[in-house]
Amino acid sequence: MNPVELILLGRTLMKIGEQALPTPASGRHSGGERTVVIVMNDVYENPGTTVTEVAQRTGLPQSAVSGAIARLREVGSVLAEPDPADRRRQLLRRDPDVTPRRRTVAAAGITDAVAAALGEHDPADLAQVLAALETLGHWLSPQTIVRLRAEATEQL
Template identity: 40%
Template sequence: MNSARLHRLARHLRELAVQTTAAHDETLPSLSVLNIVEDVAHHPETPIGEIARRVGLAQSLVSKTVAELREAAVLSTRPDPADGRRVLVSVKPDTLEGVLRQRGKLPIGDTLAQIHPYLSAAQLRRTQELLDELAELLLERPEASRP
């Protein structure tokens, strides 16, 4: 696999994840919003500059998005006690429990079948097995071995 194909696959997997976790009647947020919320969920109490660095977006865009998500009661902010010029960003507990954790448990089978109707039942099962194996190989390493 080359890098161009890897990028296409990554975009496709992101779309699969978004479609799986989206409620049927809601407008899907942009990928930048999803990336910011996902990053903050994994790194609570983090400054905007660090979020921007990790997600690869301009700090001004992250700052604007955080303000919008704070107004929408998705994120919370508080002054950084170590540096009063910065704010620390977290996902609100009710959002984390009520939305992110529940949606994170949704199976992908129906969405996979909907996006790829040409795949047989056996191919859909194999695709899910391969995705599970890939996740195990790449994502579920012990903390001590992570860079």
């Protein structure tokens, strides 16, 4: 596999992930799920963070992070509180109350979405691909991106 093929694989995997997300109560996805998931994960891993800090860590534009935070606050996944040191800033953290949507997404599986992506396939192939995804998920966690960003910064 070369770098271009890896980038294209990543794009395909993101699309399968989006397909695996359960449909919200509104009956349709509102778009930007990737950004929302990335931002949500960052806030959950860094409680007491700010929009600016999330943007710096994720490499996403601040406007995209702000939009994702607004959606996450609206659905009850993230709370924002004024920063005691600077009342203009908001400190973000996970809402400890688990909403029905969060429960639904956490319980969702990927098998059907991966099977649909594979099309006509042998069940053994599906099992092999699911096992490979589990292995990749173990070794290439969201922390991988943090390490890659740190290494890139050190090289500058």
